[in-house]
Amino acid sequence: MYLSRVRFWPNNAAHQALISVQQKGSYASHQLLWQLFTEQADRNFLFREEQASGLVGSQGMPEYLVLSTTAPAQLSELFQVQTKKFEPRLVVGERLAFRLRANPTVSYKGGSSDSTRGQRHDVMMHARKTAQASGIVDKQQLQQQMDQAAIEWLTCEQRSAKLGVRFEVQPTIIESSQHKTSKKSQSQLISYSAVDYEGVLTVNEPELFLTQVALGLGRAKAFGCGLMLIRRV
Incomplete structure (x- = not known):
C-alpha cells in the first residue's frame, strides 16, 4: 500500500x-x-x-x-x-489514534415479505427523522441524536468485529456535513452525509484491521469518504 x-x-x-x-x-x-x-x-x-x-x-x-x-x-x-x-506492523493490543471521514449508512428491509435486500438509509438523517417523530424539535437535541447515531454506527459490536478492533473510549465527532452531488453518468443529485471522527482504538486482529483499512469504511468512497488515517499513541 x-x-x-x-x-x-x-x-x-x-x-x-x-x-x-x-x-x-x-x-x-x-x-x-x-x-x-x-x-x-x-x-x-x-x-x-x-x-x-x-x-x-x-x-x-x-x-x-x-x-x-x-x-x-x-x-x-x-x-x-x-x-x-504504507506498511504498518501492528500487534494485538496496540492502541492507535485515528481520523476517519465516513458516510454512515444502514440497511432496513422494506415491508414486503419477499424483500431480501434492505434499502440503504443515511444514519444521521434517519436519526433526525426518528427524533422529530418523537417530538424533539430543539436543534441542539436533534444534533445530539444524530451524532450519537453516527458514533454507534462506527462503534457497534458488528462493525468492531468486522474491523478487528475495539473502541474503549467513545470517538469524537469533529464535524458533520450534508452534501448533494452527482456522478458524471447521472443527472440526479446524490445526497450523503460526511462525518469526521477522531478517537483511539485498540487492535484485536492486525491483519484483518489493515485489510479493512485498505478497503475503506462505509460508502461514498468516490466522494472522498472511507479513508481511516492511523498513528501510534
Whole structure:
C-alpha cells in the first residue's frame, strides 16, 4: 500500500481543474485523482480532501491524502505528489489514534415479505427523522441524536468485529456535513452525509484491521469518504 499527499501545481491547467472541483464537488476530485492511476480499470484508491498548508501559493486550496494499492504517477501537470509506502506492523493490543471521514449508512428491509435486500438509509438523517417523530424539535437535541447515531454506527459490536478492533473510549465527532452531488453518468443529485471522527482504538486482529483499512469504511468512497488515517499513541 502507498500513502500519498497530492497538491495542485500553481499553473493554468491545475487552476482550471480546481475550478471544476469547486463547481462539481468531490466526484470531480475522484476523477482527477484517477489520472494518477492510469493502469487501473477499477478504482483501487481511497482519498480525503483537506486544506493545503505549508506550500507557497497553496493556502486555501484543496489537497488530498490518498491510500492506494499501487504507487501514483509522479509526473503530472496537475499535481505535485509525495508518496511513501504504507506498511504498518501492528500487534494485538496496540492502541492507535485515528481520523476517519465516513458516510454512515444502514440497511432496513422494506415491508414486503419477499424483500431480501434492505434499502440503504443515511444514519444521521434517519436519526433526525426518528427524533422529530418523537417530538424533539430543539436543534441542539436533534444534533445530539444524530451524532450519537453516527458514533454507534462506527462503534457497534458488528462493525468492531468486522474491523478487528475495539473502541474503549467513545470517538469524537469533529464535524458533520450534508452534501448533494452527482456522478458524471447521472443527472440526479446524490445526497450523503460526511462525518469526521477522531478517537483511539485498540487492535484485536492486525491483519484483518489493515485489510479493512485498505478497503475503506462505509460508502461514498468516490466522494472522498472511507479513508481511516492511523498513528501510534
